[in-house]
Amino acid sequence: MENFEPKIIAFLCNWCSYAGADLAGVSRFQYPANVRVIRVPCSGRVNPLFVLKALYEGADGVLVSGCHPGDCHYQSGNYYARRRLEVFKKLLEFSGISPARFKMAWISASEGAQFAQLIREFTEEVKKAGPNQEIIREKSDLEEFLNESR
Amino acid sequence: MLYLKLTRKNFLAALESFSDYQVYAPKRTEDKVRLKEITILELPENLQFERCTHSAKELFLPPEETLFYFKRFSSAQKPLLDETKRLIIGLRPCDARALQVLDSNFLQGGFDDPYYRSRRENSLVLTIACREFEKTCFCDALGLGPDLLNGADAIIYDLGDQVGVLAGNTVLAQRLQAFALETKEVENETQVDRGAVPSREVELLPVKSPEEYFPLIFQDKLWEEIESACLGCGACSYLCPTCYCFDITDVNLGPVGKRIRTYDSCMFNMYTLEASGHNPRPTLKERWRQRFMHKFSYIPYLHGLLGCTGCGRCLEACPSRIDIREVVKYVATFTG
Amino acid sequence: MSLGEITEELIAKGREAFLNEGIEVLLGFEKSSSGFLKPKAFFSPDSLKTLRWDASASTNLAALLPKYRGKKIGILAPGCVSRSLVILINEGQIVREKLKVIGIPCPGVIDRRKLGPLKNSYFLGSKGGKFLLESDNQILELPLEEYLCDCCLSCRYPSPVIYDYMIQGKSREGATDALEGRVKKINSLSEIERLSYFQDQAEKCIRCYACRQACPMCYCESCFVESSEPRWLTAAPTIPDNLIWLLTRTYHLAGRCVECGACEQACPEGVDLMSLLAWAKQTVSQLFNYTPGLEIGERPALGSFSYDDPDFFWGGGLTEEKKCCT
Numbered sequence: 092m093e094n095f096e097p098k099i100i101a102f103l104c105n106w107c108s109y110a111g112a113d114l115a116g117v118s119r120f121q122y123p124a125n126v127r128v129i130r131v132p133c134s135g136r137v138n139p140l141f142v143l144k145a146l147y148e149g150a151d152g153v154l155v156s157g158c159h160p161g162d163c164h165y166q167s168g169n170y171y172a173r174r175r176l177e178v179f180k181k182l183l184e185f186s187g188i189s190p191a192r193f194k195m196a197w198i199s200a201s202e203g204a205q206f207a208q209l210i211r212e213f214t215e216e217v218k219k220a221g222p223n224q225e226i227i228r229e230k231s232d233l234e235e236f237l238n239e240s241r
Numbered sequence: 242m243l244y245l246k247l248t249r250k251n252f253l254a255a256l257e258s259f260s261d262y263q264v265y266a267p268k269r270t271e272d273k274v275r276l277k278e279i280t281i282l283e284l285p286e287n288l289q290f291e292r293c294t295h296s297a298k299e300l301f302l303p304p305e306e307t308l309f310y311f312k313r314f315s316s317a318q319k320p321l322l323d324e325t326k327r328l329i330i331g332l333r334p335c336d337a338r339a340l341q342v343l344d345s346n347f348l349q350g351g352f353d354d355p356y357y358r359s360r361r362e363n364s365l366v367l368t369i370a371c372r373e374f375e376k377t378c379f380c381d382a383l384g385l386g387p388d389l390l391n392g393a394d395a396i397i398y399d400l401g402d403q404v405g406v407l408a409g410n411t412v413l414a415q416r417l418q419a420f421a422l423e424t425k426e427v428e429n430e431t432q433v434d435r436g437a438v439p440s441r442e443v444e445l446l447p448v449k450s451p452e453e454y455f456p457l458i459f460q461d462k463l464w465e466e467i468e469s470a471c472l473g474c475g476a477c478s479y480l481c482p483t484c485y486c487f488d489i490t491d492v493n494l495g496p497v498g499k500r501i502r503t504y505d506s507c508m509f510n511m512y513t514l515e516a517s518g519h520n521p522r523p524t525l526k527e528r529w530r531q532r533f534m535h536k537f538s539y540i541p542y543l544h545g546l547l548g549c550t551g552c553g554r555c556l557e558a559c560p561s562r563i564d565i566r567e568v569v570k571y572v573a574t575f576t577g
Numbered sequence: 578m579s580l581g582e583i584t585e586e587l588i589a590k591g592r593e594a595f596l597n598e599g600i601e602v603l604l605g606f607e608k609s610s611s612g613f614l615k616p617k618a619f620f621s622p623d624s625l626k627t628l629r630w631d632a633s634a635s636t637n638l639a640a641l642l643p644k645y646r647g648k649k650i651g652i653l654a655p656g657c658v659s660r661s662l663v664i665l666i667n668e669g670q671i672v673r674e675k676l677k678v679i680g681i682p683c684p685g686v687i688d689r690r691k692l693g694p695l696k697n698s699y700f701l702g703s704k705g706g707k708f709l710l711e712s713d714n715q716i717l718e719l720p721l722e723e724y725l726c727d728c729c730l731s732c733r734y735p736s737p738v739i740y741d742y743m744i745q746g747k748s749r750e751g752a753t754d755a756l757e758g759r760v761k762k763i764n765s766l767s768e769i770e771r772l773s774y775f776q777d778q779a780e781k782c783i784r785c786y787a788c789r790q791a792c793p794m795c796y797c798e799s800c801f802v803e804s805s806e807p808r809w810l811t812a813a814p815t816i817p818d819n820l821i822w823l824l825t826r827t828y829h830l831a832g833r834c835v836e837c838g839a840c841e842q843a844c845p846e847g848v849d850l851m852s853l854l855a856w857a858k859q860t861v862s863q864l865f866n867y868t869p870g871l872e873i874g875e876r877p878a879l880g881s882f883s884y885d886d887p888d889f890f891w892g893g894g895l896t897e898e899k900k901c902c903t
Contacts, residue, residue, distance in 0.1 A: 139828055140801065140809050143821050147810070160888065170882035177887065178831050178860055178879065185763070185856050186824055187772025196891035209891055225772055228817050233494040236310045240497065272693065272847060273781075304783065305813040376697040469618030472640060474787035476845040490812045503812040506785070511803055524644065557697060560791055560843035561616050561636060562609035 097151035097217040099126045099210075102141060104134045104169070107158035107199045114203030122210040125217075126154070133157065135168025139179040142193055146226050152217035156196040156209070169197075191220040242390070243414040244433040245406045245421040249286050252397075252404050255420040257281050262328040262365065265300065267293045276300055276329065288397060288404065290331030290369060296482030296554070297336045300329065301343060301360050306502045308356065308489070313496040322359040330367040330397075335380050335550040337368045337393035339482030344392075345544035346485055356502075365413060368393045373439050377553030379566055382446045385551055388438040389430055399436045407433055446566075446573045448537045448547065455538060458575050459530070467568065468526035470561040475506035477555035483536065483548055486512075507532050533568055583744060587653070587679065588625045590742040594651040594677045595622040598741075603651035603679075604638045606630055612700035612711075616641060632703035632721055635686045637661060637839040639793035642671060649675050655683030656748070657728070657837035659737035660870025661793040664833055667875055670796060673739075680740030682748040685721060685729035689842055692724060727755035727851060728838035738871055756836065756855035763852055775853075779819035781846045784812075788850055789826065791843035794833045801825060823853060831857040832878030835870050 103109040109130045115122065131137060134157025142153045155176060163169040176195050184190045194213050198206050247255065256264075259281075267290045268277040274291045276299070311317040340361075347357035371387035380387060390396045394410035395417075403422070407430060408414035418424055427433055478484040488505035491498050505512065508529070513522045522528045540548030549565070556564045587605070594600045605628045606614040613633040618641070619625055630653060638652050639661035650671075654662060659678060665671045687708065689696050698712035703721060710717045722730075729735075735748035754761075763771055786802070789795040801809055802822065810821040834854045841850050861867055864887055867878040 140825060143825065144807070144809055147817055147821060156892075159893070160884070167882065170884070170886070171880075173888060173890065174865070174882050174886050175879050177864060177889065178857070179828060180889075181860055182824060182828055182831075182853075182857070185771070186775045186820070186853070187768050187770070189768065194891060195889075197893050202892070205892055212891075226817050226820050228811075229815060230494050232307075233310075233492070233497055233499060236312075236499075237494060237497045240312050240315070272690075305815065466617075468644070469641070470616045472636075472787070472790040472843065474790035474843055475785045476787040476843065479783050479785040480845055488812055492811050492813070501811070501813055503814070504783075504785075509786075510798075556610075558845040560787065560839070562611060562613050563615065564610035567610055 095218060095222060097125050097214060097222070098149060099152040099154060099214060099217060100145040100150045101126050101128050101154040101156065101210075102131050102134070102137050103128055103198075104136075104157040104164075105130050105132050106164035107162065108134075108156035108196070108206070110200035111198040111202045111206045114201065115206045116203075118203045120204055120207035122207040123214040125214050126210050133163065133165050133168035134172040134176075135163070135165065135170075137172060137176070139175060142179065142183075143226065146188070146192065146223055147228050149223070149227055149230075151220070151223045152192050152194070152213060154194050154196065154209075154213055156198045156206075159197040159199055162199065188225045189220045191216040192223065192225075242427055242429075243408045243411075243418070243424055244427045245408065245414070245417050245424045246400065246403050246434075247406065247417065247421050248403055249288065251420040251422075252288075252406065252417070253281065253284060253286065255417045256284070256328070256330075258416055259326075259328050259365070262326045265327055265329045266331040267291050276332075284330065288331075288369060288399070292333055292371075292375065293336070294554070295480065296339055296552070297329065297332050297366070298339065298343070298482050298485075300327070300364070301340065301357060302347075302485055302487070304504055306356060308500045308502055310497065310499045317500075320355050322355055324359055324363050327360075327364040328367070329364055330369075332366060332368045332393070333371055333552075334368055334387055334389045334391045334393070334396065335378065335385070335552040336482055337366060337391035337396075338380075338385055338389075338550040339552070340366065341392045341546060342483040342540065342544075342548055342550070343485055345540065345546065365410065366393045367395045367397060367413075369397045370399065370435060371439060372399065372437065374441060375553060377557045378551055379443070379446075379553060380551035381441070381443045382566065383448075383547060383549065383551045383569075384445060385547070386430075386438075388435045396430075398434065400434060401436070405434050405436065444570070446569045448541070448569060448573050455534075458572055459534075461575070463568070463571055464526045464530040467529050467563060468524060470563055471508075471525045471529050472561055473508045473510070473525050473528065474560060475508045476558040476560065478506035478508060478532070479504060480554040480558050482550060482552060482554070507535070533565070533572075537569065537572065583681075583746060584629055586744050587630060587681075588628050590679050590744065591619065591625045591628055591651065592622040593742070594679065595625075598651070598677050599649055600651040600677050601648040602645050603628075603653075604641055604645075605653045606634045606636075611697070612702075618645070630681060632684060632687050632708055632725075633700050635689065635726070635839065635842045637791065637793050637837045639665060640791055640839065642793070643796055649677070651677040651679060653681055654678045654737045654740065655681045656732060656734040656736050656738070657683075657835045658793075659739050660734060660835040661837065663739060663870040663873055664794065664835070664877070665796075666873055668877060673873065678737065678740045678742070680737035680743040682744065682746040683729075683732075683735045684747075685725040685732070685735070685749045686838070687721070687724045688726040688729075688838070690847060691726075726838040726842070727759065728836045728841075730755035731757065731836070731855075734871075739873070756851060757859070759849075759852045760856045760859060763856075775820065775823070776816050778848045779816045779823060781848050782814060782819040782823065783846055784814045784819060784822060785845065787843040787845060788840035788848075791839040792830070793837075793839075794830055795826070801829075823848075823850070827853040827857050830854060832861040832865075832867060833869050834858060
């Protein structure tokens with residue numbers, strides 16, 4: 092599908108990745124506008140249910156990014172995230188949901204260029220995987236009703 | 242009611258006149274038997290159907306039902322009613338009986354549930370008399386038999402190369418008359434040829450009315466015994482053909498949404514959990530007792546019919562192997 | 578040990594637990610109306626005369642513990658149940674001192690699903706490698722090995738890992754790869770086939786939550802499905818909602834599930850739950866070298882971390898010097 096523009100939700104930790112994304116913007120690094128950012132205090136705050144809920148509500152790809160191991164503002168939050176999200180990612184793959192849809196990254200506050208690169212790569216990967224049909228809620232009836240009543 | 246005798250071929254031919262009806266019959270997939278859509282031509286001539294592992298409940302009170310759509314700042318849309326005409330064939334007398342229990346709740350003269358009523362009014366239910374008992378069913382012990390009409394539109398008896406049809410629904414009876422070998426007006430099942438109706442040695446378990454034993458049995462140690470085994474899993478209520486409790490939630494999409502109805506179970510902790518945090522049925526003892534009383538005491542008291550059909554699905558499904566027959570026996574013979 | 582001897586010893590140990598150790602309730606089994614064993618709480622030493630244990634005892638008794646919170650509890654524990662107890666102790670749900678564990682060497686438990694149409698027969702008992710069913714006035718003698726749960730066939734810890742009393746006898750030996758085989762089979766499918774398989778399971782699910790209720794590790798007073806703010810999934814049993822239920826429950830059990838199989842036994846719809854749970858156990862074991870329920874004092878796998886955990890994150894592998902210069 093040439094015109095497919097994926098919706099990507101990115102959970103970025105406040106202290107590193109969110110700042111890194113901000114740096115990318117200030118430095119005018121170009122990256123696709125498909126990503127919608129949600130700021131969390133720490134990557135350890137990310138409940139894997141966030142990822143499932145995002146996909147269920149229509150996201151085509153979900154990114155979770157935090158501080159590099161050893162640099163967590165809260166000391167160990169990202170270590171917990173590393174373990175949990177590792178298992179979770181493999182669970183999604185095992186159940187047949189395209190592995191391209193969930194990505195985990197470490198982006199520090201100074202890594203604006205890397206953030207832009209990450210988004211460019213991830214958007215391409217999700218585009219290739221196509222629209223999320225694996226775990227998305229059935230809302231065509233509500234969409235129809237919404238359009239009718241406009 | 243009209244009793245008709247037809248050849249099998251003619252009976253199926255008579256059904257073909259219901260061409261505008263969607264036909265449902267029990268169909269097996271792996272180890273489950275459920276009502277599935279089929280065409281009249283696919284109906285087996287011997288009219289042998291397996292007993293459904295799930296009940297007819299899913300066609301009248303579906304696991305998910307959209308009640309209406311709504312939009313912010315507007316009044317809600319009218320209820321969405323399902324008016325598909327359906328011919329449901331192959332259920333058993335216990336399933337028809339279950340529909341009578343559901344009717345007693347959803348069709349209460351002036352307070353009808355429009356969704357249920359619409360499905361009920363547009364469906365024809367044709368049951369078949371059982372040829373053998375399951376190991377787990379006990380309709381006969383409750384005084385309900387495997388050959389009763391139980392409010393179905395018709396029940397089909399196996400008479401070898403013919404079928405005997407006892408039709409309670411006059412429209413159906415009229416349509417069948419043209420194809421029948423003989424007909425007669427009767428008042429009940431005992432006056433007609435029902436073929437080989439199964440029978441067995443069974444202990445009748447009449448359940449008394451609530452006034453007789455309710456105050457005594459409510460505090461009995463029986464309920465603690467059951468509680469020690471019950472996991473509160475809800476499997477019994479989901480599979481029970483007469484359990485009708487539901488939950489209502491909203492599903493939104495921005496400014497619009499729909500209100501849906503899904504199954505609920507009185508075995509869940511949240512069922513009677515109040516906003517204050519108080520729960521009048523805090524443990525499984527109270528909840529199991531309530532479920533039993535509802536079927537065997539409150540429904541008979543309010544509506545005059547037993548809330549249990551004796552189908553046995555609950556005791557088959559129970560992972561803790563709680564046998565409701567034992568409870569019925571204990572309660573029925575309780576003298577205080 | 579014959580079944581009769583096990584019963585005698587069980588009752589004797591049960592009595593001891595009541596009289597000498599002061600337990601207030603003993604969680605065990607008694608015969609149900611169909612001959613199969615059903616869970617039962619015994620409150621006095623005299624009531625123990627109906628206490629039984631055999632290959633039809635498929636409930637994980639640790640799931641019944643929350644009902645008797647605060648009491649001193651005696652519990653019958655084959656291997657899997659004892660590991661559930663260890664995890665509950667490690668997660669702060671029960672206190673070891675308030676527990677008296679009667680350990681049982683387990684020969685395995687019959688899978689109701691494998692019995693097929695025989696599951697409504699009358700269970701007469703199990704002995705040696707066989708069990709007896711009565712069906713249509715016939716007595717059938719069947720080999721236990723063919724009808725055991727996959728969980729029991731693959732069980733590497735059939736003997737209890739903690740106990741206060743130990744009943745004499747021999748546990749099942751020779752764990753097969755029944756559960757690993759299920760996981761392997763799914764892994765060998767293509768991505769689309771795997772999704773299709775799990776969507777089929779999700780379609781069967783009626784969201785009755787029997788699996789959750791039967792599981793000793795699902796003790797949350799408020800389960801994530803009951804959360805309305807935030808709401809993770811709707812109450813409707815649609816395929817995507819059911820997938821969220823199945824996947825999330827699996828994830829919440831990763832590193833905590835002892836593979837007792839009680840969930841699959843409880844499920845009225847025949848959903849394949851153990852493939853996901855066996856996968857979770859394998860993955861946690863491979864990644865973090867962790868098997869749940871073996872040691873008191875251990876932290877749960879997903880509730881802890883190591884500096885050397887495998888790291889497949891994008892942008893990882895940067896050293897201290899490199900970070901400074903970017």
